[in-house]
Amino acid sequence: MDILWAESRPLTAREVGRLIEDRDLAPTTVMTVLDRLTRKGFLNRTRDGRAWRYAPAAGRDAYVAELMLEALEMTGETGDRSAALQRFAERVSDSEAEILRRALTELEE
Helix, strand or coil: CHHHHHCCCCECHHHHHHHCCCCCCCHHHHHHHHHHHHHCCCEEEEEECCEEEEEECCCHHHHHHHHHHHHHHHHHHHCCHHHHHHHHHHHCCHHHHHHHHHHHHHHHC
């Protein structure tokens, strides 16, 4: 995802593979990951000849928010969501807590 966010244009799986540093990944491995991210809604893809070009469906902030929500959903079956939220609130910085307070206030209005 970092590579796709950094680029100003959609990339093929081969191009993404070339840009991954310190890895010797097969193009099929990269294609599999990109396909899964597309099915989850994190990427959009368009046909370019015989290849697909991939681009982020949303910005990094939306992606991180979705990951946080997925983690929170995991507590629904195995634990207490309120306890997980409480633990999270205890670990954020004062400035992050203020951002959360403002966001919640805006949602209430």
